[in-house]
Amino acid sequence: MKRLLLTVCLVTACLAVPPKIVRPCHVKNKECLRENLAANSACKPRFDSVPSEYKIPIFKFYTPYFNATYIDHDLVIRNHNKCAVSEFFYNMASDTAVLSLDCPFLRLESTRTLIQHASKAENTQYSFKFHGTYPLIRLTINLPHANSIDLCSSFTFADVTALPIFDINPTDVKTAKFLSTDLTLMNIYERETFSYRANQLARKYINSEICDFGCDS
Numbered sequence: 223m224k225r226l227l228l229t230v231c232l233v234t235a236c237l238a239v240p241p242k243i244v245r246p247c248h249v250k251n252k253e254c255l256r257e258n259l260a261a262n263s264a265c266k267p268r269f270d271s272v273p274s275e276y277k278i279p280i281f282k283f284y285t286p287y288f289n290a291t292y293i294d295h296d297l298v299i300r301n302h303n304k305c306a307v308s309e310f311f312y313n314m315a316s317d318t319a320v321l322s323l324d325c326p327f328l329r330l331e332s333t334r335t336l337i338q339h340a341s342k343a344e345n346t347q348y349s350f351k352f353h354g355t356y357p358l359i360r361l362t363i364n365l366p367h368a369n370s371i372d373l374c375s376s377f378t379f380a381d382v383t384a385l386p387i388f389d390i391n392p393t394d395v396k397t398a399k400f401l402s403t404d405l406t407l408m409n410i411y412e413r414e415t416f417s418y419r420a421n422q423l424a425r426k427y428i429n430s431e432i433c434d435f436g437c438d439s
Contacts, residue, residue, distance in 0.1 A: 242315045249307045255432050258310075262319070263371035265433035272303040272430045281332075283418035287410050289339045294332035294352075301327050305427050308360070312368050319365040323427060328356045333393070338400075348397040354388035359416065361424045374437035378424040380416035385409060 247254035256267040281294040302325065309322035336348040360381040365371045385408055392398035426438050 242313060244312045244314060245310065246312070247310055249310055252307075252432060255307060255310060259371060259433040262369050263373075263433070263435065265371075265373070265429075265435045268430055268432060268434045270430045272305070272427055274303045275300045276302070278422075281419075281422075283415055285411055285414040287407075287414055291337040291339065292415070293335040293337070294330075295335065297330065297332040300329035300331075301325070302423065302427065304328075305361075305423075307432075309362075314368075317366065317368050319368040319371055321363045321365065321428070323361040323363075323424060325359045325361065325423065326357065328359050328423075330354050330356075336397075346400075348400050349393040350397050350401065351391040351393065352388065354386035356382065356386045357384040359383070359423070361420055363424050363428075373425060373428060373435040378420035380413070380420035380423075382409070382412045382416050385412060 246258050249255075259265055260267050276299055278294070278297040278299070281297045283292050283294075284290070285292065304327065305323045305325040307321065308324040309320060312319050331353045332351075334350055334352045336350070338346040338348070340346075360383060362379045362381070363373065363376050364379075365373065365376050385405070390401065392401060422438065425435070429435055429438060
C-alpha cells in the first residue's frame with residue numbers, strides 16, 4: 223500500500239512540474255496570436271493583409287560563397303499573402319518565443335544585376351531578368367526575452383525546402399556567356415539568397431497581419 227501511495231505521489235509530482243514548452247494558441251487563431259504578442263511586447267495588433275503582389279524598387283543581397291553582390295531592380299513579390307503561421311511556442315526555460323511561417327509558391331521577379339568580386343581585380347557586372355517560383359519557404363524567428371519580444375532585432379532563419387522553378391533571360395551577350403547552366407551549387411546560392419530575404423518576408427507578414435512592431439526589413 224505504501225509503495226502504491228509513493229508511486230502515485232511521484233506521478234503527481236511529475237505532473238505538477240510546469241512544462242518548458244508552452245503553446246498558448248492554435249497556429250490558425252490569429253486573434254490569439256495577436257493578443258499574445260501584444261501582451262509580451264510593444265507591438266500593436268494589426269488586421270490588414272499582405273498584398274498578393276507588391277514591388278520593392280531595390281533589394282540588395284550578398285552570396286559570400288560565390289564572392290558576388292546581387293541587386294534586384296523593381297523586385298515583384300507574389301503570393302506572400304499565402305504565408306501562414308505553422309508554429310508558435312514559448313520555451314519557459316530559455317525565455318524564448320519561436321514563431322514559424324510557411325510560405326508556399328512564393329514568386330519573385332526582377333531585373334537583376336550581378337556584381338562579381340575578385341581579389342586585386344576590378345568588379346565585373348552582369349544583368350539578367352529573373353523569374354522564380356519557390357515550392358515552400360519556411361521562415362523561423364527566434365524571439366529572445368519572451369516577455370519583452372522585439373521582432374525588429376530578431377534573427378529569421380529561412381529554410382529553402384526545394385529549389386525554385388525559374389527562368390533567366392540575359393540582357394546582353396556578356397551576361398549570356400558568363401551565366402552557367404551547372405546547377406550543382408544552386409542549393410547553396412538559394413540559401414545564401416534567402417538569408418538576406420528572410421527578415422523582410424517575416425517582418426512584413428507579421429507586421430501586416432498579426433502585430434506591428436514598426437519594422438519592415
